[in-house]
Amino acid sequence: MSTDETGQGGASAPTSAQGTSGPAARLVQLITPAGERVSHPEFDFWVRDITDEQLCSLYEDMSVVRRIDLEATALQRQGELGLWPPLLGQEAAQVGSARTLRSDDFVFSSYRENGVAYCRGVDLVDLLRMWRGNAPSGWDPYTVNMATPQIIIGAQTLHATGYAMGIQNDGADSVAITYFGDGATSEGDVNEAMVFAASFQVPVVFFCTNNHWAISEPVRLQSHIQLADRAAGFGIPSLRVDGNDVLAVMAATRVALDRARRGGGPTFIEAVSYRMGPHTTADDPTRYRDPNELEDWAAKDPISRVAALLDRKGLLTEGLQQQIKDKADAVAREMRDGCTRMPDPEPLDVFKHVYSTPNSWLDRQQDHYSRYLASFGDPDAATLEEGAR
Amino acid sequence: MTQMTFARAINAGLRKSLENDPKVVLLGEDIGTLGGVFRVTDGLQKDFGKHRVVDTPLAESAIVGTAVGLAYRGYRPVVEIQFDGFVYPAFDQIVSQVAKLHYRTRGAVKMPITIRIPFGGGIGSPEHHSESPEAYFTHTAGLRVVSVANPQDAYTVIQQAISCDDPVLFFEPKRRYHDKADVDESAGPGTALPMDQARVLTQGSDVTLVAYGPLVKTALDAATAAADEGISIEVIDLRSLAPVDYETVVASVKRTGRLVVTHEAGESGGLGAEVAASITERCFYHLEAAPVRVTGFDIPYPSSKLEMHHLPGLDRILDGVDRALGRPNSLSGLEG
Numbered sequence: 012m013s014t015d016e017t018g019q020g021g022a023s024a025p026t027s028a029q030g031t032s033g034p035a036a037r038l039v040q041l042i043t044p045a046g047e048r049v050s051h052p053e054f055d056f057w058v059r060d061i062t063d064e065q066l067c068s069l070y071e072d073m074s075v076v077r078r079i080d081l082e083a084t085a086l087q088r089q090g091e092l093g094l095w096p097p098l099l100g101q102e103a104a105q106v107g108s109a110r111t112l113r114s115d116d117f118v119f120s121s122y123r124e125n126g127v128a129y130c131r132g133v134d135l136v137d138l139l140r141m142w143r144g145n146a147p148s149g150w151d152p153y154t155v156n157m158a159t160p161q162i163i164i165g166a167q168t169l170h171a172t173g174y175a176m177g178i179q180n181d182g183a184d185s186v187a188i189t190y191f192g193d194g195a196t197s198e199g200d201v202n203e204a205m206v207f208a209a210s211f212q213v214p215v216v217f218f219c220t221n222n223h224w225a226i227s228e229p230v231r232l233q234s235h236i237q238l239a240d241r242a243a244g245f246g247i248p249s250l251r252v253d254g255n256d257v258l259a260v261m262a263a264t265r266v267a268l269d270r271a272r273r274g275g276g277p278t279f280i281e282a283v284s285y286r287m288g289p290h291t292t293a294d295d296p297t298r299y300r301d302p303n304e305l306e307d308w309a310a311k312d313p314i315s316r317v318a319a320l321l322d323r324k325g326l327l328t329e330g331l332q333q334q335i336k337d338k339a340d341a342v343a344r345e346m347r348d349g350c351t352r353m354p355d356p357e358p359l360d361v362f363k364h365v366y367s368t369p370n371s372w373l374d375r376q377q378d379h380y381s382r383y384l385a386s387f388g389d390p391d392a393a394t395l396e397e398g399a400r
Numbered sequence: 401m402t403q404m405t406f407a408r409a410i411n412a413g414l415r416k417s418l419e420n421d422p423k424v425v426l427l428g429e430d431i432g433t434l435g436g437v438f439r440v441t442d443g444l445q446k447d448f449g450k451h452r453v454v455d456t457p458l459a460e461s462a463i464v465g466t467a468v469g470l471a472y473r474g475y476r477p478v479v480e481i482q483f484d485g486f487v488y489p490a491f492d493q494i495v496s497q498v499a500k501l502h503y504r505t506r507g508a509v510k511m512p513i514t515i516r517i518p519f520g521g522g523i524g525s526p527e528h529h530s531e532s533p534e535a536y537f538t539h540t541a542g543l544r545v546v547s548v549a550n551p552q553d554a555y556t557v558i559q560q561a562i563s564c565d566d567p568v569l570f571f572e573p574k575r576r577y578h579d580k581a582d583v584d585e586s587a588g589p590g591t592a593l594p595m596d597q598a599r600v601l602t603q604g605s606d607v608t609l610v611a612y613g614p615l616v617k618t619a620l621d622a623a624t625a626a627a628d629e630g631i632s633i634e635v636i637d638l639r640s641l642a643p644v645d646y647e648t649v650v651a652s653v654k655r656t657g658r659l660v661v662t663h664e665a666g667e668s669g670g671l672g673a674e675v676a677a678s679i680t681e682r683c684f685y686h687l688e689a690a691p692v693r694v695t696g697f698d699i700p701y702p703s704s705k706l707e708m709h710h711l712p713g714l715d716r717i718l719d720g721v722d723r724a725l726g727r728p729n730s731l732s733g734l735e736g
Contacts, residue, residue, distance in 0.1 A: 117472070147500075151508040158472065159505060163496050169462055170497070173469020173477075180425070180451050180475075187469070199489075203462035210457055364507040365541055367565040371596070372643035373541075 038251050038283060041258040044311040046319020048258075057262035063326055069110065069257050070317045071335045073102040076126035077314060078339035082346055083125070083139060087292040091350055092142045096123045100255070100287030103313030104220045105190075106130060107260030108282070111268060113185065114156060117174055119167040120190040122160035123220075127190060131155040135342060136349030145353055165191055165198035168217065172204045175213035175271075186271040188216040188264075194225025196241060197233045205245040205277070214271035216264065217247070217279040220254060222286035227299040242279035254282030255313035285311070358384060401584055407440050407577040409551035410516075412585060413558035414441065414478065418448050421476060424562060426453045427463050428480030428516075437482055438518060438577055460490035467513050468497050476512045478562055484519040485528030485701075491536070498567045499542030514561045515569045519547075520614040520664050521711055522575035524704040531701055532665035537569045538642040538674070545642040546595050547571035549616035551581040553639065556592035563589055571641075573614035598645040600652065604634030607721050608652040610661040610675055612638040615712060619662060622717040633721065641671055649675065650682050657688035658724040662712050666698040694720035 039054055061069075080098050087095040098105065105126030112118070112131075120127055128138055132155050140149035141160065148159030161167035171189035178185055195201050196219060208215050221238050223230050234241065242249035248270070252263040260282055267278035285308035289296050321327040362377040404412065417424045426441060432455035435442030445453035456463050460481060467477035481487045487494070494515065501511050521530030538545050544566050548554045554572070561568035593599060601616070602623050611619035616637045623633035634652050638644060653659050659679050661672040676691035694712045702710050712720075722729035 119469075146506060147504040148506070152472070152505060153508060158509075163492060166465065166493065166497055169465025169493065170469040170472060172462070173466030173471075174473045175469070176454075176466055177470045177473030177475055181473075199459075200461055200465060200493075203457075203459040204465070206457050206459060207462050207466055364503045364505075366544075367502055367507065367510055370544075370643050371645070371647075 038253050039259045039263060040253040040256050041262065042256045042316050042320055044255075044316050046316045046321075046323055048320055048323075051262075054259065054262040054266075057265045058258050061258065061261070063324060066317070066321065067326060067331060069106060070314070070321060070331075071338060072106045072110065072130065073126075073257065073314045073317065074335050075339050075342050076102050076106060076129055078343050079129060079135070079138070079346060080125065082343040083142070084288070084292060086139070086347065086350055087142070092139060092292075093144045094291050094293060095142055096125075096291045097286075097288035098123050098126055100308065100313070101220055101222060101284045102126055103257040103317075104254040104260055104282040104284050107257040108188070108190075108218055108264040108280075111261050111264040112188065115183075115185040116156065116268070117171075117185065117187045118157035118190070119171040119174065119187065120157065120160060121164070121167065121192060121195070122162055123192070124160070124190045128155075128157060131157045133157065135346040136353065139346065139350045140353070143350060143353060145356055165195035165201040165204075167191065168195070168201045168204035169207070171215050172208045172213060175208065175215035175277075176211055179211065179213050184214075184272045186214045186216060186268050188218055188268075190218045190220065192225060193219065193221040193223065193230040193233055193238060194228065195219070196238050202245075205242065205247055205279070208277040209246045212274070212276035214274075215277045216267040216271060217242070217277060218264070218267075219279065219281050220284055221281050222254075222284050224286050224290070224296070224300070226290040226294060227296075237281065239279060239281035245279075247277050247279050249279040249281065251281045251283065254284030255311050255316070257313060257317060284313075401582040403580055404551055404583050405577065406551045406554050406573075406579050406581075407438055409554040409583050410440050410558050410572065411442055411444070412583070413555045414444060414562075415447075416585075417478070417559050417562040418444065418452060421563075423474060423476045424452070424478060425470060425475050426478045426480070427456050427467055427470075428454075429456060429458055429463070429482050431455060431480050436480060438574065440516075440518075440572070440577075441480065460486055460488075461493050464490040464493040464498060464513075464515065468493065468501065468511065471511050471513055472509060476514075476562060478514045478516065481515060481517045483529045484517055484531040484533055487515075487517055487533060494537070494543070494567075494569075495540050499540050502566070503542060510565050511567045512562075512565050513567045514558070514564075515567070516558075517569060517571050518574035518577075519571045520573050520575060521701060521707050522614065524707075526704070527701060530704075530707065532663065532696065534569070534571055534641055534663075535665055535670050538671055539669075543567055543569055543642060544596070544640070545569045545571070546640050547573065547613035548639065549573065549576070549611075549613055549637050551579065551583050552587070553637075555583050555585065556587050556589055557595045557639070559589035560592070560595040564595070568595075571613055575614050576617065579617070593639075596640040596643060596645060598639055598648040599637045600648065601635040601637050602633065604632040604656065606632045606656055607658040607660055607724050608634045608636060608649065608656045609717070609721065610636045610638055610649060610659065612641060612663065612671075614664060615662050615717075618712065618714055618717060622714045622721065625714060626718060626721060631721065631725065638675075644671075644675060644678070646678055646682065649679060653679055653683045654686045657686055659683075659687070659691040660694060660717070660720045660724050661691065662694040662717055662720070664696045664711055667693055667695040668698050670695055689724050689726060692720045692724045
């Protein structure tokens with residue numbers, strides 16, 4: 012499935028409950044954990060155009076994203092990456108939302124949205140560049156209309172809001188979407204972003220993946236109320252969806268995008284999911300998490316429920332499964348090969364791009380360090396044989 | 401030539417930038433209808449509209465953070481932080497985002513953001529309204545930091561800052577806002593002295609006196625007073641605090657052999673330390689005496705009844721000049 016141009020226009024949309032400003036009464040769900048498609052009076056409309064073929068495609072995307080994530084985790088364990096933030100369990104939230112975006116929408120995400128990046132078309136090797144320590148980030152944001160991962164928690168929500176102010180000034184109908192987690196909702200920046208977004212009624216979507224854990228801190232430490240209900244205080248309509256249900260996520264994101272494109276301002280989406288893995292590969296969740304909780308959420312897996320739905324429809328053929336396995340294998344191979352073959356950066360690259368215009372201080376430091384390196388004869392020797400003198 | 405106040409000169413420079421580039425937008429608290437608490441943006445919202453001169457909610461991190469988003473979108477935001485002491489809530493966005501995005505994206509994303517900060521004391525204000533936080537930012541890679549000292553520079557350098565593709569912190573000496581001088585409005589940002597260059601204001605042979613922002617006027621007054629005693633001071637207006645134009649300072653110190661540097665900010669880790677260290681490294685064999693710093697104390701900004709003790713005035717600067725010259729001074733007889 013490519014970027015989405017549908018889900019709007021045509022029939023008129025039902026309006027009740029699509030983003031209330033009161034308490035988000037219930038979780039929107041269109042596929043049960045057992046793979047049953049349940050109808051919904053308001054949200055069916057927003058996925059009415061999703062064909063069986065597209066459902067298979069979403070299944071493939073989620074499977075490939077999971078494979079990318081597992082492969083990257085393995086690469087970290089093998090010493091090829093310095094760190095990796097697994098997204099295991101959050102595939103539906105990422106794929107379902109990212110596949111509703113247009114190419115001219117702009118994404119400002121955290122560091123865990125590698126599935127979103129895949130959907131935006133980020134090169135697989137670029138995805139790993141930062142985590143391997145080869146560069147401060149992996150790609151040119153303008154080639155895929157997605158900013159590179161933000162590590163400061165919640166800072167990107169302001170960038171999305173500012174970008175949306177720009178969209179509004181330009182009179183365009185594109186949208187800025189920002190991804191962040193449950194922990195980020197406590198950050199001042201996220202709250203300030205919602206104040207600005209509401210004041211100026213700009214086309215921005217706040218996509219909060221509630222994966223229940225901010226490293227070791229449970230979501231109940233961040234908030235006494237449902238995260239979606241916080242939006243009401245800002246005058247921003249919100250939706251609370253089953254984040255492990257790819258169709259529900261699509262529907263909710265389309266509601267939000269449609270509102271933004273029509274000049275209706277921001278929407279807050281809480282996608283309720285679960286971080287099945289550690290915060291990063293440096294984390295040990297067994298120190299703070301009840302294994303029973305993990306088991307409960309494993310039963311709500313986003314990919315197996317789509318598999319079950321496809322099976323009910325008679326679409327989960329051996330052919331489809333083989334095709335997806337082949338694709339995932341190929342993607343993993345390409346990523347692994349690209350990762351291990353990535354050339355190391357040059358020593359003087361440390362000075363590049365600090366400024367876009369010449370800077371006398373830095374030029375002097377670079378000149379002095381070049382001389383220092385040259386004093387070893389072979390510039391590489393200086394870094395390789397540190398302490399040799 | 402038009403005679404105008406310092407504040408008016410910045411206003412005229414902002415107006416020129418708004419006229420010349422439709423991507424220039426102004427963001428800040430009270431900058432629209434009110435025209436800013438110092439009236440620096442007076443009349444601009446009326447003439448350029450609410451989408452280009454934006455009154456924002458009271459959240460400094462958001463003002464800078466949304467400017468980052470606008471810059472991503474191709475805009476050239478000019479942000480006003482209402483007072484020096486109010487910049488700290490935006491510190492993370494400035495230091496972790498504005499300063500680093502060009503580096504982080506390996507040059508793909510430019511951050512042509514100008515952050516205007518009225519700074520310094522001497523206006524009898526309560527806490528948080530008189531600070532000199534420039535060293536936090538000169539220490540941060542990725543930022544350019546400038547401070548201007550007269551209406552003409554205010555008019556041209558603000559335009560140079562806005563047209564610069566790198567982020568610029570533009571420190572405005574608020575106690576000089578009402579100083580008047582002739583401004584040549586035909587001086588364009590391209591023809592004026594580049595903003596990263598210092599300017600020698602008075603030629604002198606005995607001591608090089610480096611100042612910036614609010615203390616440039618004090619330094620000039622000190623030079624005039626010293627001349628009465630037959631002491632010839634070369635006053636340099638640093639203008640660019642990051643990077644410092646050492647070429648100009650070095651050339652001067654090589655002639656005078658003596659350096660005094662002055663600022664309102666505290667001494668430890670201040671810009672004066674950086675200038676003194678760099679000049680010592682580069683001019684050691686030309687120096688006749690150790691460089692002297694005349695600065696504010698390492699204290700929280702004091703109550704207004706005491707602020708003139710904290711702020712380097714003409715007499716304290718001259719005392720520092722005497723120290724550099726080995727003449728009798730307040731510290732005579734003290735070692736080190």
